[in-house]
Amino acid sequence: MLPLSIKDDEYKPAKFNLPGKISGWFRSILSDKTSRNLFFFLCLNLSFAFVELSYGIWSNSLGLISDSFHMFFDCTALLAGLAASVISRWRSNDSFSYGYVRAEVLAGFVNGLFLIFTAFFIFSEGVERALEPPHVNHDRLLPVSIAGLLVNLVGIFVFQHGGHGHSHGGDDDHGHSHSMFNGSASHGHSHGGHETKHGHGDGHGHSHGGHGHSHDDPHCHDELHTPGKGSSKQILQGVFLHIVADTLGSVGVIISALLMQKYDLMIADPICSICISILIGVSVVPLLRESIGILMQQTPPALDNALPECYQRVQQLQGVYNLQEPHFWTLCTDVYIGTLKLLIAPDADSKWILSQTHSIFTQAGVRQLYVQIEVAAM
């Protein structure tokens, strides 16, 4: 029988449906609170940058133009964070057996690197200006700094509201109190192509989010906590810290602008830049250290105390001779994965040993554990 239907859509290769994809992304962004906030803050920053750019072109001020470019550069960082928060929610597939959850850590790390680079860049510019103070145009300085400060204050309000509202589910044995992903840094940079100064804090921080919402990854989110609380708290805290730092940077720039206007203290500008760059550098260090720890497959610091005790308990199980080659690492926030090998007696009950081992480590917080059993010969 010939097929009667001419509807052969299912046999056609799937078309690359761009509008569909984009709307899918938007839905994904808007579904999660953290990424929603990030998105809006990104839009705010972008619009501010556009306004600055057009104003600069209109008034033919080179400084404003270059600063708006700098802002665009920062918006890319925010965009990366947003992208990471969306990507990390994708399902696992044949190429990524753990899913894409590491994207957050990676994005945090890359943003940290960008921040360090920016700090270095500002430092170098500050040094240049200290050695050869350019003529600074005061007129456009203050309004732009103040506008930047306002943008940052909006950010503070938005992310504070989100960040402190959660109480943490409580029983984590990890004490990360500082921002996980990125962004505790700012640079109100007194940049500006030697023409104007503006202190705008860049919307750099973004911690990404959305852990544990419509999660399809094997990396589980803990149902003992309400989903999303664990990592969102850190993320939002990170963004908050970052925006606070940005605001401080703006304030610093405003102060130095005032100093320059009133007292004609030209040296204030470079000193301000240098201080700000040092501040950024210092504040990025904890973030970098954590993300490096995760990316290097290090044993999670949160488990440092619990693990030796677990090893002991496992070795005391009936029939277990030895525990070898333990490897524990962090997949992403709060998700620990471990592998180990047990050497057991030939007459030992491997099923029981397996389940006991699993429960021991589950109490410690390692939920994905692979235990390889090796039976010793008599």
Next chain:
Amino acid sequence: MACEPNRVRLLCMLSLTFSFFIVEVVVSRITASLAMLSDSFHMLSDVIALLVALVAVWFAEKTQATNKNTFGWIRAEVMGALVNAVFLTALCFTIILEAIERFTNPHEIEQPYVVIGVGAAGLLVNLLGLCLFHGHSGGGHGHSHGGGGPSHGNKKNKRGKLCKSERPDGSSGEETNNLVVRNNSPPNGVNTERCRHEIVGNDSEMHMNGVSGYDELDLGQESGSLNMRGVFLHVLGDALGSVIVVVNAVIFTFVWQPCPPGEQCFNPCIDSHATDHQHINHTLLDMSEGGSGFRPNVMGPCWVLYLDPTLCIIMVCILLYTTYPLLKESALILLQTVPKQIDMHRLNERLLTLDGVLAIHELHIWQLAGSRIIATAHIKCHDPTSYMDVAKRIKDFFHNEGIHATTIQPEFVTVNSASSASLCELSCRTQCAPKLCCGAGEKTGGPGSAGPEGAEKALAASVMEVISETPEGEPDAGGAEEAAASLVQVVPRLEPEVIVTREVESSL
């Protein structure tokens, strides 16, 4: 040691670049040239990049496992490559910004001869660096050879001397396929020990090992060379920059008509731009229109001033194009991707065809760095006695795929074996998203997804087993307490899992 050449090269290049940086700073102070100063900062960023690479290489050579880094420091290379790639990208952005600035506000080069001199010197340094590092990135295949000792003092340890990663306790990131029995020590398939080296190409005496080397050679991109690739790209970017500087300065000296000293000059290229210069130009224009017969000199062709930013943008495009693959690759490794030469689906199918393997769950394969691939899985089999043979076969199978560090967790079927063959017995924790944790078992083609009742019964059965087994094997009180305590946790843990599975089924 054979791993030294990389370090030596890096140190060499590092010292050269650093001294050049100092030279540039001094020259910029002497000539009061801002451009030179900013270029010196560029050099400084190179120094930092080289430093990063050096640190990464140095760390990665310490392949011993410590308590903190149970896999050793192998990943440091990938991280170093990523850091370099990111820095390069950021640098490119900066250069674009500056080029755009130059477009809108072009200015001529002061003291072009000094610039030519310093630029040529920088170019020389960079070319030297290119030669130094070219072998690494071009060759691109680090070899790992038999070595790093695992615990059972086996034969191939002798070659381990050559690699620094030899240790007595055998917990290098490369777990050996040490199957079943300690003193049995079968030849373990192909070679069990590996050690990581950054050696590339030339040190041929190192890799006589007749390793199942196909996997290393295939890979081409090894992490050692990944890091070196990053360095190479950085140095390439520098070389391009120096070329641009020199070309620009040379063209400038020959084409540009400078302002003769002592006379008024009129610069047509600058006046239409940045407002700050307007007042200067007004006076000049006034002068030109004013006195008759007074004709100010016009500076040279304007396009020369735009040459610099144009070349810069071309350079940025080249750099970005060459950096992107490096960035992508190191990022993918850090994202725990399945190495591209491994087809998960096919692997899964082939695993299922092995004797005694009923189902596979939670198969994860990821790349630690270079050719070190790590796999973990749960394998469901009939009973403990048959498990050992199955284990050996599975290990051999992975070995043939080029995965040498595997951890296989056995799971044994419970009472309702038929219906629950596709379900995880154990480690799917309750908190896991129900769909994927044990649902992965379904994709292995087990006998259909068990209905909710089957799931419940299976889990209840395993709970029962746990409960019933513990009293038997507990001669000492301490063990019993512990078992009881953990039992209490076992039971409530399993129940939510049941509920969860039921929800899954209903949502389908």
